[in-house]
Amino acid sequence: xxxxxxxxxxxxxxxxxxxxxxxxxxxxxxxxxxxxxxxxxxxxxxxxxxxxxxxxxxxxxxxxxxxxxxxxxxxxxxxxxxxxxxxxxxxxxxxxxxxxxxxxxxxxxxxxxxxxxxxxxxxxxxxxxxxxxxxxxxxxxxxxxxxxxxxxxxxxxxxxxxxxxxxxxxxxxxxxxxxxxxxxxxxxxxxxxxxxxxxxxxxxxxxxxxxxxxxxxxxxxxx
Numbered sequence: 001x002x003x004x005x006x007x008x009x010x011x012x013x014x015x016x017x018x019x020x021x022x023x024x025x026x027x028x029x030x031x032x033x034x035x036x037x038x039x040x041x042x043x044x045x046x047x048x049x050x051x052x053x054x055x056x057x058x059x060x061x062x063x064x065x066x067x068x069x070x071x072x073x074x075x076x077x078x079x080x081x082x083x084x085x086x087x088x089x090x091x092x093x094x095x096x097x098x099x100x101x102x103x104x105x106x107x108x109x110x111x112x113x114x115x116x117x118x119x120x121x122x123x124x125x126x127x128x129x130x131x132x133x134x135x136x137x138x139x140x141x142x143x144x145x146x147x148x149x150x151x152x153x154x155x156x157x158x159x160x161x162x163x164x165x166x167x168x169x170x171x172x173x174x175x176x177x178x179x180x181x182x183x184x185x186x187x188x189x190x191x192x193x194x195x196x197x198x199x200x201x202x203x204x205x206x207x208x209x210x211x212x213x214x215x216x217x218x219x220x221x222x223x
Contacts, residue, residue, distance in 0.1 A: 007081045007182055012052055012070035013039070020075050022046035023082040036065060050074060076100055080181040084188040086196065088123045091116045095184065106177040113180045120184070124191055143191050154183060 008017040008025060016027045026045035032038060039052040056069035080099035083092045094116035098109035118128045124143060126134035132153075138144045202210065 009080075009178075010041075010050060010072055012072075013067070018081060019043040019046060019048070020050055020072070020082075021048040036067060039067070039070060071103075080178075081185060084185040084193065086192040087185070087188045088120065088192075091119045091123070091184075091188075094119065095181070099181065102178070102181075110177045110180060113184055117184060117187070120187065120191075138191070143195075144187070145190070154180070 008014075010017045010020055013030060014028065016025060018025050019028075021043060022045055024043070024045040026043050028041040028043060031040050031042070035054075036057060037054055039054070040049050041052060042049045050072050051074040052070045053073050054067040054070045056067075057065045058068040059065055080095075080102055083095045087095065094112045098112035098116070101112075102109040114131070117131060118134075121131065121134035121138070122128035124134075124138055125141075126137055128134065135144065135149055135153075139146055139149060205213075
C-alpha cells in the first residue's frame with residue numbers, strides 16, 4: 001500500500017493547513033471585522049473561505065484581549081480530510097457524516113467509518129459481513145497488499161471499541177480514531193483509484209500492441 005501523505009487539519013489562526021474545500025495544503029489568509037468574534041480564512045490555492053468563531057480569549061501584557069482559540073463553523077466538515085475522489089457514494093455518505101460529528105463524538109465517527117469499510121468491501125466484491133475475512137480475501141486476490149491487513153485491523157478494532165469500550169485507552173482511541181479517515185482513504189486509493197489509473201494508462205497504448213500483449217499473456221498463463 002502506498003505511503004499516506006501527511007494531512008494537516010484546519011486549525012484556528014494557523015498559517016497553512018489542508019483546505020477543507022479543495023484538500024490542498026495551502027497558505028491561509030486570515031481576516032476579521034471583529035477580531036474577538038469571527039474570522040475568515042481564505043485558501044491561497046482555491047480562493048474559497050472557511051468561517052471561524054472565537055471560542056476563547058486571552059490577555060497580553062497590556063491586559064488587552066486577543067483571540068486564543070476558535071472553531072470552524074463553515075464548511076461543516078470538521079477537521080477530517082476530504083473523502084477520496086473515487087470513494088463509492090454510500091461509503092462517502094458514512095465518511096462525511098463521521099467527519100461532521102468527529103469533534104463532538106469520536107466514538108460515533110469511528111463506528112460510522114467501520115460501517116463504511118464494510119460497505120466498501122461489498123463494492124470490492126466481498127460479502128461485507130466479516131471485515132477480517134473480506135480484507136484477507138482481497139489480499140489473496142491481489143487487490144490489496146499484505147500491509148492492508150494491518151490497516152483494516154486498525155479500522156476494525158477501533159470501530160469495535162467505539163461500540164464496546166475498554167479495549168483501547170481513551171487517549172489512544174482519540175488519536176487512532178482521527179487517523180481512521182486517512183486509513184479508509186488509503187484503502188480506496190489502493191483498490192479503486194490506482195487500478196483505474198493503470199487501466200487508463202494501458203488504454204493509451206495502440207490497439208494492435210494491446211491485442212498482441214493480451215494474446216501473449218493468455219499463452220503464458222496456459223499450463
